[in-house]
Amino acid sequence: MTINQPVYINILEDCARFNATLVAVSKIQPNSKILELYQLGHRDFGENYVQELLEKQQALPPDIRWHFIGHLQTNKAKYIVPFVHLIHGVDSLKLLKEINKQAAKANRKVQCLLQVYIASEETKFGLDYTxxxxxxxxxxxxxxxxxxxxxxxxxxxxxxxxxxxxxxxxAAFFKQHFDPQVHHLSMGMSSDYLLALTSGSNMVRIGSSIFGFRVYQ
Structure with missing residues (x-):
């Protein structure tokens, strides 16, 4: 099994039209598929699980920009803070404080996104607008x-x-507080990324369309 290269190229072209970054969501995908995309020049990969990210970070090229896009438990922040490129899901003040604490120990400044709860579903995490x-x-x-x-x-x-x-x-809240030219609005996945891009997203997280469906053990 290999990646769907034509679909990947199409998505990349869509992102280029909107000046958006494509984060390839590689959770539960083998290193071989990540390397296949890496060899095409891709560097931004997203993972949901701390242990899996740690294993992949050790095994794969050091210039990969790892995005943590899952729900991050406070007690696990210390494991990814030393190397993670961007944490997408900061959904509480408590977690932000812990990331700051662990980043100080690692002598680095960690980039984070605040995850805002926008869905009408109780299964999602996030902050309300207030x-x-x-x-x-x-x-x-x-x-x-x-x-x-x-x-x-x-x-x-x-x-x-x-x-x-x-x-x-x-997107409206984002524009009130950030400069879209230099900051990130991470919205959109395989099923809705085009709608997200036309709504103001400049970073999309896409996995199954590129890698195929995941096989959970």
Missing amino acids: EAEDILQQKNQFENVSIVGLMGMASNTSHEMIVKNEFEQL
Whole structure:
């Protein structure tokens, strides 16, 4: 099994039209597929599980930019802080404080996105808009964290207008607080990335369309 190279190229072209970054979601995918994409010049890969990320980071080329896109437990932040490129899912003040603490120990400044809860589903994580606003007002207190944007996951629904509205609301909040030219709005996955891009996203997280469906053990 190999990656779907034509689909990857099409997605990359879509991202280029919107000046967006493509994060290839490689969770539960073998290193061979990651290397195949790496050899095409891709460097941004997203992982959901700390242990899997640690193993891949050790085994794969050092210039890969690893994005942690899953729910990060506070007690596991210390394992990825020394090398992670971007943490997408900062969903609490407690987690942000822990990342800052561990980044100070590692003598680095870690880039983070605040995950905002935009879906109409209880299974998603994230801050509400008021909580996100409060954290942004405190951001200068965290010397070893750089909040460089926002992340959101839309509702898992076939109703396009619901998804569009969720994306557009987050994009409007993003524009109030960040410069879209230099900061990240991480919205959109395989099923809705084009809608996300047209709604203002400049970073999409796509896995199954490129790598194929995952085989969970």
